[in-house]
Amino acid sequence: MRILHVLDHGLPLQSGYTFRTRAILHAQMARGWQVAAVTGARQGATALAEETVDGIDFFRTTPPRKLPAPLGELREIAALGSQIDTVATRFRPDVIHAHSPVLGGLAALGVARRRRLPLLYEIRAFWEDAAVGNGTGTEGSARYRATAALETWLCRRADAVAVICEGLRGDLIARGIAPAKIIVSPNGVDLGLFGTPPERDSGLATELGLGDEVIGFIGSFYDYEGLDDLIAAMPALVAARPRAQLLLVGGGPMEAALRAQAAASPVSTAIRFIGRVPHAEVERYYGLVDVLAYPRKHMRLTDLVTPLKPLEAMAQERIVAASDVGGHRELIRDGDTGTLFRADDPAAIAAALAGLLADRSEWPARRRRARAFVEAERNWSSNIARYEPVYQTLAHARQDGTWQPHSPLNA
Structure with a gap:
């Protein structure tokens, strides 16, 4: 052929x-x-x-x-x-x-x-x-x-x-x-690239000043990704979980506006921008994150189209939390392989993330189920x-x- x-x-x-x-x-x-x-x-x-x-x-x-x-x-x-x-x-x-x-x-x-x-x-x-x-x-x-x-x-x-x-x-x-x-x-997901859960790079975590409650986003900074809502959720999240931090890896059209929003936040010190990193280095940053967040805004594009990044995170046995737009609902079973929260709602984002950080008892089983889903249906x-x-x-x-x-x- x-x-x-x-x-x-x-x-x-x-x-x-x-x-x-x-x-x-x-x-x-x-x-x-x-x-x-x-x-x-x-x-x-x-x-x-x-x-x-x-x-x-x-x-x-x-x-x-x-x-x-x-x-x-x-x-x-x-x-x-x-x-x-x-x-x-x-x-x-x-x-x-x-x-x-x-x-x-x-x-x-x-x-x-x-x-x-x-x-x-x-x-x-x-x-x-x-x-x-x-x-x-x-x-x-x-x-x-x-x-x-x-x-x-x-x-x-x-x-x-x-x-x-x-x-x-x-x-x-x-x-x-x-x-x-x-x-x-x-x-x-190409499990040859994303098939092995990354080890935490303690040296990199220390260099970036990251602790043990890290929310992360790794991808492109487009408006529809809803990163402004994620940054807006951080004050409430930090109020509930004082050690919570946000790690943003990537870049794109919204980067300048997002950096300015973060700088003006009352919890600006809890928000880290890394910029773009080579694809070969991405796994190091996955290993630093406890919960990968995907707060896509509700619109026709996000309702119709499934993203790739949550699948990569699930393959890496990361905990995933995402907005309840149609594209995410095709990939994530709420409470089973991930957590879904109301789109366009910083308060809902903060509540969902705080709940995940407060109770990690189900994390190992959820990681296994998410990984099994990728292996069986998205490999x-x-x-x-x-x-x-x-x-x-x-x-x-x-x-x-x-x-x-x-x-x-x-x-």
């Missing part, structure tokens, strides 16, 4: 997007499949047009000259489509697997139809909702509606559609996409099998001549 992946961006850039991609491609390679990846213009200018990173062959698209929307997006689609076509000539894929956002899917669709290749389009989040969550778009705007319509148009024409969670699947079905056409390939080595029947069906139909664009597979 030869799979050509089409990506917005990839390694060596580091993000949840690139880590999911890495896990998928490594798991497919472990099955003996041949894989290659084409990255889009948003990878940025690179020194090499072709390079192997972490064992994966990447082919880079030269970014076109920037133009105002929508001309800039059209140029990106054209540039990526040209590179996909060039790579397809050499790689000879059985299936093209394009990953959201929609620009990459559109570029892949043009090549797939010209070359009579089947296309699987994978959605990790709706681009229009991600723009709202990142503060670069407005729900219900003309651009928002146009992007949603384009995504629906593409899903109707792809041969199969993969989504990362039930929330996205349900939304597509409501748009009229046939349920049989959609598979759920949930976020998973990439087994998750990857969800793609196989779709790939096989599409590839065999193409080989025996029964596959046609806009066939019943496309309904």
